[in-house]
Amino acid sequence: MKLPIILFTCLSLIAISCKKNNVTNGTAASITSLACNSGSFSASATANVAYSATATVPYAGGNGVVYLAGSSINSTGVTGLTASLQAGTLTSSTGNLSYTIAGTPSTSGVASFPISFGGQSCSITLTVNSGGGGGTTRTVYDSIYGAYSITSDGTYVTIKSYDQPNYKSVYWPTSNALYENFFGPTFHDSTFIKAPNSITTQNITLKIPINPSMASTHATTPMGVIGIGLDGVPFFNQYAAGGVAIGGEIHGFDQWWGHPQMSGMYHHHVEPLYLTTVYANKSALMGFLLDGFPVYGPQEIGGATPTGLDQYHGHTHATNEYPNGIYHYHFTADAPYLNGNGFYGTAGTVTQ
Ligand SMILES: [Zn+2]
Numbered sequence: 545m546k547l548p549i550i551l552f553t554c555l556s557l558i559a560i561s562c563k564k565n566n567v568t569n570g571t572a573a574s575i576t577s578l579a580c581n582s583g584s585f586s587a588s589a590t591a592n593v594a595y596s597a598t599a600t601v602p603y604a605g606g607n608g609v610v611y612l613a614g615s616s617i618n619s620t621g622v623t624g625l626t627a628s629l630q631a632g633t634l635t636s637s638t639g640n641l642s643y644t645i646a647g648t649p650s651t652s653g654v655a656s657f658p659i660s661f662g663g664q665s666c667s668i669t670l671t672v673n674s675g676g677g678g679g680t681t682r683t684v685y686d687s688i689y690g691a692y693s694i695t696s697d698g699t700y701v702t703i704k705s706y707d708q709p710n711y712k713s714v715y716w717p718t719s720n721a722l723y724e725n726f727f728g729p730t731f732h733d734s735t736f737i738k739a740p741n742s743i744t745t746q747n748i749t750l751k752i753p754i755n756p757s758m759a760s761t762h763a764t765t766p767m768g769v770i771g772i773g774l775d776g777v778p779f780f781n782q783y784a785a786g787g788v789a790i791g792g793e794i795h796g797f798d799q800w801w802g803h804p805q806m807s808g809m810y811h812h813h814v815e816p817l818y819l820t821t822v823y824a825n826k827s828a829l830m831g832f833l834l835d836g837f838p839v840y841g842p843q844e845i846g847g848a849t850p851t852g853l854d855q856y857h858g859h860t861h862a863t864n865e866y867p868n869g870i871y872h873y874h875f876t877a878d879a880p881y882l883n884g885n886g887f888y889g890t891a892g893t894v895t896q
């Protein structure tokens with residue numbers, strides 16, 4: 545009776561060792577390229593909410609062999625998730641690997657899964673949305689998916705961001721999975737000239753009034769952070785360092801019309817192109833200025849260019865988020881792009 549048990553054990557051991565190396569029938573799985581940056585996920589993820597999805601990663605140059613399921617790979621950056629290769633058969637040319645993604649993301653941000661298969665390695669990245677509010681009632685501020693914390697004391701909402709855009713940029717360090725070269729042209733069809741700065745992690749805290757109101761005196765906007773986008777990336781005003789117009793900086797805007805300043809703080813002075821073309825659309829909510837008034841894209845719903853903008857670069861009408869009407873700013877194609885002659889309302893505070 546002992547022999548079959550020993551045999552079974554041996555077979556199990558062989559199967560385990562085979563699994564490790566993606567080997568079946570003596571031939572190792574082999575591919576010539578793995579395109580993590582073209583990978584996709586079947587569902588969007590929210591911080592602290594159980595997640596289950598399939599990641600699809602294209603490959604090329606397969607050698608036609610059968611491969612077994614892989615062991616689970618822990619996420620880095622945002623932790624709490626695992627990726628496990630599903631069993632399959634390689635084609636002899638291009639195809640997709642499928643990974644089961646499961647777990648509960650610990651926070652918002654970017655979860656990376658370093659995968660390795662058939663002689664190729666890369667990292668697939670998943671953006672985890674904030675969901676906001678730490679379990680409290682959802683508010684319009686919870687749409688700031690790039691924030692890692694959104695809390696409220698009933699008078700102010702406090703929004704915290706590491707300012708790590710979830711999209712590719714020529715300004716990520718080249719070692720980052722989100723680095724992508726860019727040759728232009730950029731905003732206003734300008735020639736692109738890369739600036740020497742790279743995106744680095746920031747820690748920005750904005751405290752903005754929940755019930756914004758018109759100020760009796762309109763403070764000028766400061767240099768640096770004047771508001772925040774849904775992507776957690778700050779808005780800057782229409783001036784470069786020294787209070788000069790940003791004209792010269794435009795050449796340095798990346799594929800999404802943003803750029804990092806000297807300390808690596810990525811920001812937008814003009815339309816945040818990722819939000820208006822990929823995440824949402826040209827008439828969508830883009831974020832908030834420090835005075836609590838919302839910022840919308842360069843079009844009204846229906847595609848019209850906003851009309852009647854005042855000297856602060858806003859006007860009042862109903863929007864999707866504020867059906868009873870609200871004062872709001874608009875991005876525009878031309879200067880001053882976002883804010884004109886100061887805040888319409890009383891600004892909150894920012895630490896950066
Ligand atoms: Zn700038």
Ligand SMILES: [Zn+2]
Pocket residue numbers: 840844850859861872874
């Ligand atoms: Zn409007």
